[in-house]
Amino acid sequence: MKRVVLDMDPGVDDALALLYALATPDIEIAAITTVSGNVPVRLGTQNALKVLELAGADVPVYEGAAAPLTREPVHATHIHGDDGLGDTKLPASVAMSQGDAVSYLQDALNAPSAPHLVAIGPLTNLALAEFNHPGLLTKASSLTVMGGAVHVAGNAAPRSEFNFFADAEAAHSVLRARAQVRVVPLDVTRQVLLTAEVLQRHTKGEASAVAQFIRESTATPMLFASECHGHDGIYLHDPLAVALALGHLPAEWQRGWGDVETTGGLAHGQLVMDERPTRCDRDRIGVELEWASRVNADAFLELFFRRVLGGYR
Ligand code: BDR
Ligand code: CA
Numbered sequence: 001m002k003r004v005v006l007d008m009d010p011g012v013d014d015a016l017a018l019l020y021a022l023a024t025p026d027i028e029i030a031a032i033t034t035v036s037g038n039v040p041v042r043l044g045t046q047n048a049l050k051v052l053e054l055a056g057a058d059v060p061v062y063e064g065a066a067a068p069l070t071r072e073p074v075h076a077t078h079i080h081g082d083d084g085l086g087d088t089k090l091p092a093s094v095a096m097s098q099g100d101a102v103s104y105l106q107d108a109l110n111a112p113s114a115p116h117l118v119a120i121g122p123l124t125n126l127a128l129a130e131f132n133h134p135g136l137l138t139k140a141s142s143l144t145v146m147g148g149a150v151h152v153a154g155n156a157a158p159r160s161e162f163n164f165f166a167d168a169e170a171a172h173s174v175l176r177a178r179a180q181v182r183v184v185p186l187d188v189t190r191q192v193l194l195t196a197e198v199l200q201r202h203t204k205g206e207a208s209a210v211a212q213f214i215r216e217s218t219a220t221p222m223l224f225a226s227e228c229h230g231h232d233g234i235y236l237h238d239p240l241a242v243a244l245a246l247g248h249l250p251a252e253w254q255r256g257w258g259d260v261e262t263t264g265g266l267a268h269g270q271l272v273m274d275e276r277p278t279r280c281d282r283d284r285i286g287v288e289l290e291w292a293s294r295v296n297a298d299a300f301l302e303l304f305f306r307r308v309l310g311g312y313r
Contacts, residue, residue, distance in 0.1 A: 001026060001027065001028050002026065002027045002028070002115075002116050002141070002246065003027070003028050003030045003113065003115040003116065003141075004021065004027050004028070004029055004030060004115055004116045004117075004118060004245075004246070005029075005030050005031050005032070005033060005105070005108060005115045005116070005117050005118070006018065006021060006029060006031075006032050006033070006118050006120065006242070007032075007033045007034075007035060007064070007101070007105075007117065007118070007119040007120070007121060007123075007125055007126060008032060008033075008034060008035070008037075008044070008048065008119075008120045008121045008238070009034065009035050009036065009037025009038045009039065009041075009044050009120075009121030009122060009163075010034070010038065010039070010044050010047035010048050010051065010084060010085070011037065011038035011039065011044070011047070011076075011080050011084055011085075011121070011238070012079075012080050012081070012084070012085060012086050012217045012218060012220070012221050012234070013120075013221075013234070013235075013236060013237050013238040013239060014038065014044075014047075014048075014120055014121065014238045015047060015051045015085055015213075015217060016214065016217075016218075016236065016238065016239045016304075016308070017120055017238035017239040017241065017242045018032070018048065018051050018052070018055075019051065019054075019055060019210060019214075019308045020239045020242055020243065020304055020307055020308055021242050021246075022052075022055045022057050022059075022312050023055075023307040023308050023310060023311065023312055024246065024248075024307060026246075027246060029057075029059045030059075030060075030108065030115050031059065031060045031061070031062055031098075031104060031108065032048050032052075032059055032060070032061045032062070033061075033062045033063075033064050033101035033104060033105060033125055034048055034061065034062070034063050034064055034097075034101060034121075035064045035065050035101070035121045035122055035123075035124050035125045036064075036065055036066050036067055036068065036073045036075075036122065036124065036166075037074075037075070037076075037121040037122045037162075037163065037166055038075060038076045038077070038079075038080045038084055038121070038162075039075055039076075039077060039080065039083075039084035040066065040073065040075065041063055041064060041065065041066045042063070042066075043083070043084050044084065044121075045061055045063040045097050046092065046093065047083070047084050047085050047090075048061045049061055049093035049095045049096075050085070050090040050091065050092065050093050051085075051090070052093070052095070053090075053091070053093045053095070054090060054209060054210060054213055055210065055312040056312055057312060060098040061095070061097055061098060062097060062098055062099050062100060062101040062103075062104040063097035063099075063100070063101055064100070064101030064102055064124065064125035064128075065101070065102070065124035065125050065128060067124075068122060068124055068166060068167035068169065068170060069124060069127060069128070069167060069169045069170050069173075070169050071167070071168075071169070073166075074156070074162075074165065074166040076162060078224065079220075079221050079224045080220065080221060081217075081220040081221075085213075085217050086216060086217035086218060086219060086220035086221060087220055088213060088216045088217045090213065101125045102125050102128045102129050102132070105117075105125060105126065105129040105136075106129050106132060106133055106136060109129070109133075109136050109137070109139045109140055110133065110136070110139065113141075114139045114140050114141055115140065115141060116140065116141045116142045116143075116144075116245065116246075117137075117140040117141075117142070117143045117144070118144050118145075118241065118242055118245040118246075119143075119144070119145040119146070119147075119163075119174075120145075120146045120163070120237070120238040120241050120242065121163055121166075122163050122164075122166040122167035122170060122171075123145060123147070123163070123164075123167055123170040123171050123173075123174045124167045124170045126145075126170065126174050127167070127169070127170035127171075127173040127174055128170075130173060130174065130177045131173065134177075135177075136177075137174065137177040137179035137181075138177065138178065138179045138180075140179060142180075142182070142245065143179045143180065143181045143182065144181070144182045144183075144184060144241060144244065144245035145163070145171075145174065145181060145182070145183055145184070145241075146163060146184045146185075146189065146237055146238055146240075146241035147161050147163040147164040147171060147183060147184075147185065147271065148161050148164050148171075148183050148185035148186070148258075148260070148270075148271030148291070149161045149185055149186040149187065149270070149271065150185050150187050150258075150271060150273050150291060150293075151187055152185075152186050152187050152190060153186075154186070154269075154270070155186060156269065157266065157267070157268060157269060157270070158266060158267075159267060159270040160261075160267065160268060160269035160270045160271075161185060161186050161269070161271070164260050164269045164270070164271055165268060165269030166269070168260055168261065168262045168268055168269040169262050171260040171269070171271075172259065172260040172262050175258070175259060175260060175286070175287050175289060176259075176287060178287055180289075180290075181289050181290075182244075182245070182253070182289070182290045182291070182292070183271070183289055183290065183291040183292070184237075184240065184241040184244050184245075184291070184292050185271065185291055185292070186235075186237070187291070187292075187293055188240065188244075188251065188291075188292040188293055188294060188295055189235050189236065189237040189240050189241070190235050191294065191295055191297045192235060192236045192239075192240050192295065192297045192300055192301065193231075193233045193234070193235055193236075193297070194218065194233050194234050194235070194236050194301070195232045195233035196222060196232060196233065197232075198233070198301060199214070199215065199218060202301070202305035202309070203215055203305070203309070206309055208309065210308060210309065210312075211309055214308065218234055221234045222234055236300070236301075236304065239300075239304055240295065240300060243300060243303065243304070244292055244295070248303060249295060249296065249299055249300055249303060250295075250296070251292045251293075251294060251295045252292070252293045252294040252295075253290045253291065253292055253293070254290065254291050254292075254293050255288065255289075255290050256273045256274065256275065256288070256289065256291070257273065257274045257284040257285065257286045257287065257288055257289075258271055258272055258273040258274060258286040258287070258289055258291075259271075259272055259274075259285060259286035259287065260272070272285075272286070273286075273291070274286055
């Protein structure tokens, strides 16, 4: 049984990732830590608690950083809705944050059996924990982050993905922590498109509260995608990152050297992989990391819906 900590900024696809993780039999979710990102952190914490209540799950939530390391917060409520959950107005939870996310991460990673860490929001909490305890992130049983755009366009700036863009300094420090990080970038998450047709096919006749939530919460980002990007459907960035982190489906992984740009200009937040052909490590810029480049999208969508509609522990 893998013990997992999910660091997130819920967010519609974060909420779907949480539902997926909760419906996964072979893991124990030790905690959820929240961070400023898609929505202000207080709202993100409430959203995590609401989704837990929806699934009838009891998992501690710890609230983390309210702002990036050095810059102003960047949110994405124009995509995820004012409430961050597609304006679904899920009932408020009476539960509350159990404490500070950064302290929790420090304690959890310093404990004898450190959890697997899956980060699907900006990396501020992880960077702060590493700053307080250098070497901390190397203690995680594994570290997977959703972020970056290697060979594809960005979604927050021309070549920058939202999580790395929203706190580029944090992403830079987390990569620099040399913790064998596995990166799940837009290159692979954009292969998993949840269209209205796929959604309808998988949830047809499903009357559960979870099925209803999935249908309603995805409607807002789907509208944005169709109006602003001219395509039908939304990408399941965070659910895919969780599935890949837990080894639930095969993927092609590339190994290379890279870093995150923090200059504040047009390339701010870009994950730049050094792809110059060389055999000499001294020529390389950045740190060694693995990034996912290909998955079987249909296999993932099947797995996702089988799990999220199949019941909760
Ligand atoms: C990432 O940005 C957020 O808006 C999503 O929740 C996901 O984590 C995709 O770029
Ligand atoms: Ca997210």
